[in-house]
Amino acid sequence: MRAHASVLHLDLDAFFAAVEQRDKPSLRGKPVVVGGVGGRGVVSTASYEARVYGVRSAMSTREARARCPHAAYLSGRFEAYRSTSAKVMAVLRDCSPLVEPLSLDEAFVDLAQAGLPDLEVATVTALAEEIRARVREATGGLTASVGIASSKFLAKIASDLRKPDGLVVIEPGTELALLRPLHVSVIPGVGPATVERLRRAGVHTVEELERVSQDELVRLVGKAQGQGLFQLARAEDDRPVVADRETKSVSVEGTYEHDLTDRLQMSAIVTRQAGEVAKRLRSSGLSGRTVTIKVRLYDFTTLNRSSTLPAPTDDPATIARLARALLEDLDTSGGVRLLGVGVSGLADWIQEDLFAATGEDDTPDTGTTADEPAPEEPEQAGARWRNATWAPGMDVVHAEHGRGWVWGSGKGVVTVRFETAETPPGPVRTFRADDPGLERWRPPSEEQPAEQ
The missing domain is CATH 1.10.150.20 (5' to 3' exonuclease, C-terminal subdomain)
Incomplete structure (x- = not known):
């Protein structure tokens, strides 16, 4: 361990759900569940109001609806989460050059590189309070829980002790006294x-x-x-905070509180993870040849299986098809605690993939993984496709009524609540799914270039 409490861990509270509540005034203070909304969907994030009813991440959406039927169930908006995360990471990098993002909603920061006059508890505490205030301002009101300690391990534990919106500093010399009474599951x-x-x-x-x-x-x-x-168990952890490095692979994985045993659920999870990997590849202008799945079994045995394509791809259906095939060859009957999909062998070019799946039935459901929202589909013409893409929570704009979000859709109609983060709770209107005045709304930075 370090001599000073100089490792900070920041964790945004119920991040996906908090972003939805920020952007949808009618949902503030109410139960919100982000994740797969289909029959085999999985909860990604539950707001604290939903957690009161026992809803948690990695739970099936079916069970979540049974526990909390009055919650708002949204399919997720990755671009909103990514842009919000970028603002948080910018705040952290402004404080220290050594920032190690772990995901969209959490990161380690090395305060020893922050240019502080000293690393005494009062000094790092003051900086942490400043960081939390700046994060709240930069994100439009989101809260973060922060832990500071002499190692990564202890800093992460500290950030969990007073959630949500908490700050805990473990003073040097008190680490074991704090750690010993805790349940082993904190490790x-x-x-x-x-x-x-x-x-x-x-x-x-x-x-x-x-x-x-x-x-x-x-x-x-x-x-x-x-x-x-x-x-x-002896608080021994000397891992350094490692800043961003050159990307050699792109991957998404999730660890689950309860072991997974349902093969259909696991198939749905790797499909959604494959979609998220493809989205990240495309946003970075990359493609890859090798698809890998990572499976950690109930007994902590970790298995990795890979398949290599003849040419690089960023096609979500292709990545998902290979990931599911790799998963099918593994014996997961004892339970799975972690699932992940990755793509390596990266390139900055794409060749038309002759083996890409094209049918809609290639995707088991329209849900998401336990840790990421579903990737957004490209716009296509036709009422059938438009109706299929009106996902709950999606940002839309109507020629007459302005901006809003999809409340729900089905049977040829779509219901929209017209409100934004800057307005009071708004009215609800229902339209035909192919209403020419209704379209998906994107922030200016996300507008797609016109086709040639």
Whole structure:
């Protein structure tokens, strides 16, 4: 560990749902669930109002609706999340040159490189309060929970202790005193299966874990995890904060609170992850030849399987088809704790992929993964396609009524609530799905170039 509490971890609170509540005044203070809205959809993020009813990430949307039927179920708007995240990361990089983003809504910051006069607790606390205020201002009111400690491990734990909108600084010398009473599940990678194994060995708290020898931990949970648990139980973590590096691959993965066992659900998750990977490739002007899936089983065994194409692609259907095929070859009957899809062998050019799937039935459902919203589809002509793309939560604009968002759609109609982040809660109107006056709205920076 460092001699000073100089590693900061920032985590935006219920990020996707918070962005939706910010941009949709009628949803403020009400339950909001972002994720797949189809029959096999998965919850990505639940607002704190929805969590009161037991809704959580990685839960099936079907179960979430049963627990909280009055919540707003939205399919997600990745561009809104990405642009908001960029503002947060800009605030962090203005404070320190060493910022390590972990996802859209969280990052580590090395305060030792922040140019502070000292690294005393009062100094880093003041900077953290300034960062939280600047994040709130830059994002239009979003809150962030922050932890500061002498290591990455402890900083991340600290940021979880007073959610939402909290700040915890673990003073040097107090790390073990804070850590020991906590349940073992606070340690990253300790999910339900590992918790159960430790429980059977009489281990419930970090203090009890600290008393177990390394050899015994290896016997209980395997070599890699056993060695890691032995170190973290003693607050030993010397990993540095690593700033952005050259992109060698693009990937999306999610770790789930409860092991996944439903093959259809897993197939839907990797399909949505493939779509998000494709979207990120396209936004960076990249393509890739090798599709890889990462699967961590219930016993913490991690499997990686890859398939390489004859030419690079950024096609979501192609990436999804290969990812699902790779998943089908694995035995996941015991349960899966992590799923991920990645593309490597990157290039800055695309060749028409003769093997790309073209039919709509290639995608199992219209939901999202447990950690990312569904990728947005390109505009196409025709009432059938327009009706299919009116996803709940989508930004739209009407020639007569102005800007709003899709409340719901189906059976040839679409219902819109007309409001924005800058207006009071607005009225609701219903239109034919092919109403020529209604179209998707994009911020000016997202406008697509005209076709040649």
